[in-house]
Amino acid sequence: EVQLVESGGGLVQPGRSMKLSCAASGFTFSNYGMAWVRQAPTKGLEWVATISYDGSSTYYRDSVKGRFTISRDNAKSTLYLQMNSLRSEDTATYYCTRGHYFDYWGQGVMVTVSS
Amino acid sequence: DIVMTQAPLSVSVTPGESASISCRSSKSLLHSNGITYVYWYLQKPGKSPQLLIYRMSNLASGVPDRFSGSGSETDFTLKISRVEAEDVGIYYCGQLLENPPTFGSGTKLEIK
Numbered sequence: 512e513v514q515l516v517e518s519g520g521g522l523v524q525p526g527r528s529m530k531l532s533c534a535a536s537g538f539t540f541s542n543y544g545m546a547w548v549r550q551a552p553t554k555g556l557e558w559v560a561t562i563s564y565d566g567s568s569t570y571y572r573d574s575v576k577g578r579f580t581i582s583r584d585n586a587k588s589t590l591y592l593q594m595n596s597l598r599s600e601d602t603a604t605y606y607c608t609r610g611h612y613f614d615y616w617g618q619g620v621m622v623t624v625s626s
Numbered sequence: 627d628i629v630m631t632q633a634p635l636s637v638s639v640t641p642g643e644s645a646s647i648s649c650r651s652s653k654s655l656l657h658s659n660g661i662t663y664v665y666w667y668l669q670k671p672g673k674s675p676q677l678l679i680y681r682m683s684n685l686a687s688g689v690p691d692r693f694s695g696s697g698s699e700t701d702f703t704l705k706i707s708r709v710e711a712e713d714v715g716i717y718y719c720g721q722l723l724e725n726p727p728t729f730g731s732g733t734k735l736e737i738k
Contacts, residue, residue, distance in 0.1 A: 555730070555731050556720070561725070570726075612680050613677060613722075613727075614680070616674040617674065
């Protein structure tokens with residue numbers, strides 16, 4: 512059974528950093544691209560970043576470029592999202608998703624950016 | 627960015643009846659390889675989104691065949707036949723043809 516389990520969320524002050532993790536199991540992690548998709552409270556889905564199966568290619572939405580870094584450790588079957596210079600508009604539930612068409616999703620982790 | 631526009635905003639359906647949700651893209655989602663890169667997701671209350679339909683008309687694993695997807699290059703429809711109580715939630719269309727992937731604003735399905 513495919514499982515994606517996010518961790519690392521919480522309350523953080525504007526301008527500070529936070530790192531999210533996503534532990535994957537039930538499939539060969541190193542065969543799949545992975546992505547982060549977020550959802551602000553009561554809002555719709557918003558793609559954040561994608562990484563290729565081997566980590567050689569990464570893609571970001573414009574609003575997070577230069578602030579967020581997606582990475583992966585295939586030996587640990589873990590996906591990461593390093594978030595720097597956080598803003599209030601980054602407040603959202605962050606979902607880890609598999610593949611290039613998001614066929615499996617984690618349970619999500621809440622990130623609240625507030626002073 | 628490709629804009630995805632969904633309609634209606636919400637729909638109320640009697641159990642056993644059918645429901646249709648529309649989605650329109652601001653540019654063609656038909657790739658030169660013949661694949662149309664539109665996807666449908668359902669987010670049940672308090673849950674994570676789940677994939678229903680991929681590449682316009684393909685049923686994702688474990689999804690009941692009451693769900694079906696169809697469309698053209700820019701206009702797409704998700705049809706739910708014989709709606710059940712477990713189908714309540716917010717339905718999103720999404721395009722994965724090009725970066726950034728974008729989603730519609732969602733259609734809320736309720737049971738009468």
